Amino acid sequence: MIERKKECISMLLAGGQGSRLYVLTENTAKPAVPFGGKYRIIDFSLSNCVNSGIDTVGILTQYQPLELNDYIGNGQPWDLNRNFGGAHVLPPYTKTKNNQWYKGTANAIYQNIPFIERYQPEYVLILSGDHIYKMDYNKMLQFHKDKGSECTIAVITVSPDDATRMGIMSTDENQAIVDFEEKPAHPKSNQASMGVYIFTWAALKKYLIADEADPKSENDFGKNVIPAFLRDGRPMYAYPFEGYWKDVGTLDSLWDANMDLLDPNDPLDMRDPHSKIYARNYASPSTLISASSKVSNSFITEGCQIKGTIENSVLYTGCVVEEGAVVSGTVLMPNTIVRKGSTVNYAIIGEQCVIEENVTIGARPEDSVGENWGISVVGHKKTIPSGTVIKPKEIV
Amino acid sequence: MKMCGIIFSEMYSDELNAFTHDRNMAAIPYGGRYRLVDFALSNMVNSGITSVGVLAKQHYHSLMTHLGNTQEWDLNRKNGGLQIIPPYASESLNHANRGKLDELRNALDFLREDTSPYVVMADAHVICNMDYRPVLESHMKSGCDITVVGTPNTQNNDTTYKAVMQTDENMRVTSYALDHVPQPGDYCGMSTMVIDRQVLIDTVMEFTARGIYFLERDFIQSRFNSGELSINLYPFEEPVLRVNSIESYFSSNMALLDENISGSLFRPDRPIYTRVNDEVPSHYGMNCNIADCIIADGCILDGNAENSVISRSVRIAKNATVKNCIIMQGSVIGEGALLENVIVDKWATISAGSQLKGLATAPVIIRKGVTV
Numbered sequence: 044m045i046e047r048k049k050e051c052i053s054m055l056l057a058g059g060q061g062s063r064l065y066v067l068t069e070n071t072a073k074p075a076v077p078f079g080g081k082y083r084i085i086d087f088s089l090s091n092c093v094n095s096g097i098d099t100v101g102i103l104t105q106y107q108p109l110e111l112n113d114y115i116g117n118g119q120p121w122d123l124n125r126n127f128g129g130a131h132v133l134p135p136y137t138k139t140k141n142n143q144w145y146k147g148t149a150n151a152i153y154q155n156i157p158f159i160e161r162y163q164p165e166y167v168l169i170l171s172g173d174h175i176y177k178m179d180y181n182k183m184l185q186f187h188k189d190k191g192s193e194c195t196i197a198v199i200t201v202s203p204d205d206a207t208r209m210g211i212m213s214t215d216e217n218q219a220i221v222d223f224e225e226k227p228a229h230p231k232s233n234q235a236s237m238g239v240y241i242f243t244w245a246a247l248k249k250y251l252i253a254d255e256a257d258p259k260s261e262n263d264f265g266k267n268v269i270p271a272f273l274r275d276g277r278p279m280y281a282y283p284f285e286g287y288w289k290d291v292g293t294l295d296s297l298w299d300a301n302m303d304l305l306d307p308n309d310p311l312d313m314r315d316p317h318s319k320i321y322a323r324n325y326a327s328p329s330t331l332i333s334a335s336s337k338v339s340n341s342f343i344t345e346g347c348q349i350k351g352t353i354e355n356s357v358l359y360t361g362c363v364v365e366e367g368a369v370v371s372g373t374v375l376m377p378n379t380i381v382r383k384g385s386t387v388n389y390a391i392i393g394e395q396c397v398i399e400e401n402v403t404i405g406a407r408p409e410d411s412v413g414e415n416w417g418i419s420v421v422g423h424k425k426t427i428p429s430g431t432v433i434k435p436k437e438i439v
Numbered sequence: 440m441k442m443c444g445i446i447f448s449e450m451y452s453d454e455l456n457a458f459t460h461d462r463n464m465a466a467i468p469y470g471g472r473y474r475l476v477d478f479a480l481s482n483m484v485n486s487g488i489t490s491v492g493v494l495a496k497q498h499y500h501s502l503m504t505h506l507g508n509t510q511e512w513d514l515n516r517k518n519g520g521l522q523i524i525p526p527y528a529s530e531s532l533n534h535a536n537r538g539k540l541d542e543l544r545n546a547l548d549f550l551r552e553d554t555s556p557y558v559v560m561a562d563a564h565v566i567c568n569m570d571y572r573p574v575l576e577s578h579m580k581s582g583c584d585i586t587v588v589g590t591p592n593t594q595n596n597d598t599t600y601k602a603v604m605q606t607d608e609n610m611r612v613t614s615y616a617l618d619h620v621p622q623p624g625d626y627c628g629m630s631t632m633v634i635d636r637q638v639l640i641d642t643v644m645e646f647t648a649r650g651i652y653f654l655e656r657d658f659i660q661s662r663f664n665s666g667e668l669s670i671n672l673y674p675f676e677e678p679v680l681r682v683n684s685i686e687s688y689f690s691s692n693m694a695l696l697d698e699n700i701s702g703s704l705f706r707p708d709r710p711i712y713t714r715v716n717d718e719v720p721s722h723y724g725m726n727c728n729i730a731d732c733i734i735a736d737g738c739i740l741d742g743n744a745e746n747s748v749i750s751r752s753v754r755i756a757k758n759a760t761v762k763n764c765i766i767m768q769g770s771v772i773g774e775g776a777l778l779e780n781v782i783v784d785k786w787a788t789i790s791a792g793s794q795l796k797g798l799a800t801a802p803v804i805i806r807k808g809v810t811v
Contacts (some may be wrong), residue, residue: 080720081736119510120715305722313719314737321717326481326511326710328701329471329748330721334730344720345472345736353723 047127049162051184051241053097054155055088056148057172058105063293065438066422067393071110073292074172077376077394079304079313080344080359082322083114084291085172089121089130090320095180097168099128101158103151105144108134120323133158147262153251164244169264171238175300176288177311177318183282184241192280193246194272196220197239199288206230210265212281220279225265234281237288240264246277287311294438298391298418301357301374304342327360335366351381359394368398372407376423389435393423404433411435442575443519443553443636444483444491445546445560447539448476448502454684457804458784462501465493465563467688468767468785470695471735471750474505475682477713478568478704479561480521484512485709486571488559490519492549494542496526505714512712522549538652543643550640558639562630566680566691568704568711571633574673578633581671583611585659586633588673589626602628602655604672612670615663617655626672628655629679677703689782689802692748692765695733718751726757735768742772756791763799767807781805 061073068076074085085102092100100123104111111132117123118130133155135144145151152159152169159167166187168180178197187195198212206227213222213232222231250268254260260267272279287310291297303310313320327346332338337352346360351368361378364370368381372389379396381387387398390405398404404427405419417436421427425439433439448465458467465476476493483491491514495502503523506512514521524546539560543550550558557578559571569588578586589604603621605614621627642658651657662668678700680691695701705711718737723729728743737752742759749755750767756774765782772778773791780797783789784807793811797803805811 307722307724319717320719324715324717326712328705328711329695329733329735329750331696331698331701332729332732332734334745336729338723338729339727340725341723342720343723343734357720 046163049099049128049164051097051166051168051180052099052101052128052159052162052164053092053168053170053180054101054103054152054159055085055092055170055172056151057085057102057111058108058145058151059171059173060106061173061292064297065294066420067294067297067391068107069422070107071423072104072107075111075114076291076297077359078175078291078297079301079320080342080357081324082320084175085111085114086121086320086322087175087177088170088172089123090318091176091178091180092168092170093121093123093321094318095178095184097180098123098125099131099162099164101131101133101155102172103133103145103155105135105151108132114323116323121321128162131158147267148264149251149254149260149268150262152247153255153262156248156251159244159248167242167244167247169240169242173292174238174288174290175311176237176284176286177315177320178239178284178286178288179318180239180241183239183284186280186282187241187243190218190280191278192241193243193277194269194279195241195282196269196279197237197284198234198281199237199284200233201235203230203233206233206235210236212236214281218280218283220273220281223269223273234283236265237284238290239284240269241282246272294391294418294420298374298389301342301391302355302372304357305340305355325360333366336364373405388419390419390421390433392421393425395424396421397426399427399429399431401429402427402431402433406435441555442486442488442557442559442571442633443550443555444479444488444571445543445550445558446476446479446483446491446493446563447542447560447630448493448495448499448563449497449542450562450564450683455682455688457685457782457806458688459498461498461807463495463498464682465495466499466501466505467564467682468750469566469682469688470692471733471748473711473713474502475566476502476505476563477711478566479563480512480514481709481711482561482567482569482571483559484514484712486559486569488571489514489516490553490555491521492524492546493521493563494524494546496542499523499525507714511714519553524549538657539654540643540646540658541652543639543654544647547640547643550636550643553636556636557633558636559633560631564682565629565631566682566704567629567675567677568706568709569631569675569677570709571631574631574633577610577673578671581610581669583669583671584634584638584662585668586671586673587612587659588629588631588675590629590675590679592621592623592625592627600627601630602659604628604670606672610672610674612663612672615660615670617660626674629675629681633673685782685802685804686800689765689799692733693746693763695748696731696746716751724757727755742774750785759789763802765802770805784809787811 057074061068123130289300330347333350342357350366351364359377363380376394385402388405450464509521603619721738724741733748735751742755747764759776767785769786780802783805788810
């Protein structure tokens with residue numbers, strides 16, 4: 044029997060807890076956190092796959108998967124409802140011999156070897172569902188083939204300061220990786236891993252099995268598998284990526300990335316009709332902007348009702364801002380209500396919150412004293428009673 | 440599953456021919472992100488109907504593109520689902536409007552294959568958010584041959600309605616007039632009715648065989664007058680917008696700015712579904728000035744807009760002003776342009792500095808794809 048094959052399939056690591064997002068990931072996995080008005084973080088990786096012609100995506104979930112499972116559904120919003128391939132949510136499952144959670148990123152892939160083998164791929168693309176970027180993985184795959192690589196890691200140029208917090212690659216003039224350091228105190232290069240890997244499947248499979256057999260291994264790509272490839276002198280290359288890429292793993296970076304959408308130069312190229320970011324859509328009507336409102340420099344999604352003042356903000360589907368309320372430098376996640384007389388400055392407000400009347404949240408940096416300034420954050424489904432004051436940097 | 444649905448997508452009027460030039464009535468854009476058909480279709484879906492036939496006659500390509508595989512309405516089903524029912528090319532195509540019975544003849548296969556005891560029929564150009572289940576309940580309780588839905592005529596205005604009815608205290612229709620001016624206390628028909636499926640099949644076959652084609656006049660009114668047909672009226676008290684002229688199209692769009700109307704049409708428990716376009720959220724520029732507007736996704740707004748409906752992916756450049764306008768998908772309003780009482784169809788370009796002014800009762804219409 045001749046079996047059907049896929050040249051390249053993608054495995055998306057979506058099990059991360061995202062603990063540095065605090066209240067925003069209390070009941071949901073990081074990839075399901077809303078981003079950019081109508082998206083969730085995972086939409087970017089998923090849409091990149093589809094726009095790169097990769098139609099088989101295994102989505103590995105572990106932490107609080109309910110919302111994410113629901114969100115992915117049959118993959119239809121991303122055109123990933125396929126007869127052969129498509130989107131598959133892969134949680135850890137019970138096996139005959141031993142039951143275990145995903146111990147690390149490499150173990151998560153190891154446990155899903157049977158899933159990958161169903162498609163008999165030449166290459167496997169490993170992604171993490173917590174970055175905001177647009178990338179054509181096909182170009183990277185071509186690079187991988189041209190170089191005769193077994194492991195290709197996408198890299199981006201970062202500042203020396205950022206380099207100390209990331210996986211740093213040193214390469215020769217051919218882009219071959221000669222050294223790899225995880226969070227080095229004294230980085231040797233400014234090329235940081237984006238958490239996007241292409242492996243030749245035969246090679247990766249061998250290394251995953253060996254890694255699993257090593258009781259001392261943490262079963263992690265960055266800590267174990269990639270160093271092992273390097274140690275054995277396997278052909279490894281760094282694929283330089285130019286363009287917008289942001290890790291939204293912290294509250295500050297999540298806020299920053301939302302604010303980047305307001306840049307009229309559109310660094311993320313959101314409006315390119317050939318690389319749309321797809322998302323599950325909810326049936327909400329067009330946004331109503333009333334005469335009492337004042338809106339400037341903002342991103343507002345369908346389904347909102349705006350009567351107050353909105354500036355430098357990103358509003359998700361279904362937000363209501365009542366007359367006299369002021370929302371500035373703020374991210375309002377879906378279906379949040381800001382009632383009359385309330386002021387929200389430099390904040391992230393979670394989904395389905397109600398900010399009652401005359402509440403003050405956050406402050407402008409210029410109005411606050413020195414060190415204490417930072418964005419304020421309100422978690423999902425919170426009601427903030429009338430007259431409450433939430434200080435800058437406070438997390439509720 | 441007690442009902443199947445039929446939607447009439449044509450209206451047979453030249454009143455809106457500026458928009459129906461290359462699309463049928465059902466596919467006319469509305470409210471920034473909808474097409475007229477979305478309302479009747481969503482109402483059916485929200486009433487638990489899983490088998491819907493959309494009758495199309497002319498220019499229905501745009502409607503087909505809009506409905507696609509009907510996934511957005513959850514009608515991509517193995518059993519039932521949505522069927523677009525075009526005319527039998529050999530027969531009815533060459534005829535102008537011959538009436539709803541004629542159109543229903545094309546739907547006979549659809550009606551025969553269905554197993555629901557009842558059929559609900561609705562017009563695509565009547566905009567409302569309605570649950571058809573209580574209508575069916577009222578129909579079954581009444582024991583009448585047919586149930587028609589009507590709105591109470593609260594003010595004495597001079598608008599002519601398709602069907603104007605009076606009822607007794609049990610909501611039995613006692614007078615049925617067509618193309619008539621309603622008096623206070625009368626009910627104005629919404630072209631929405633519930634009837635027994637087999638009765639409809641028999642009626643369509645019997646009447647069309649004799650060359651009789653008008654549902655309201657030849658069947659309902661004529662049989663009612665001769666005492667052979669009993670009519671139950673289901674009163675619908677929520678807002679209803681009827682689009683049957685440029686003026687009513689314009690006012691029906693503007694009506695969405697009224698929160699009572701938009702609140703009734705767009706209820707979270709019965710959403711109105713439409714085709715998803717995956718547009719980016721709209722970007723409101725540094726110096727934009729937007730007051731009383733309905734705005735869809737994908738727009739870039741750097742100019743001024745007042746009392747207008749702005750559809751998906753519209754661009755309003757710096758210092759441009761639109762006032763009392765409907766701007767359809769993808770149109771571009773150039774720098775410094777001034778538009779008042781204008782309807783701009785899809786993908787049109789208004790050059791920088793142009794000035795276009797219509798009247799509220801006679802808006803200027805810019806056709807699809809045109810550059811002004």
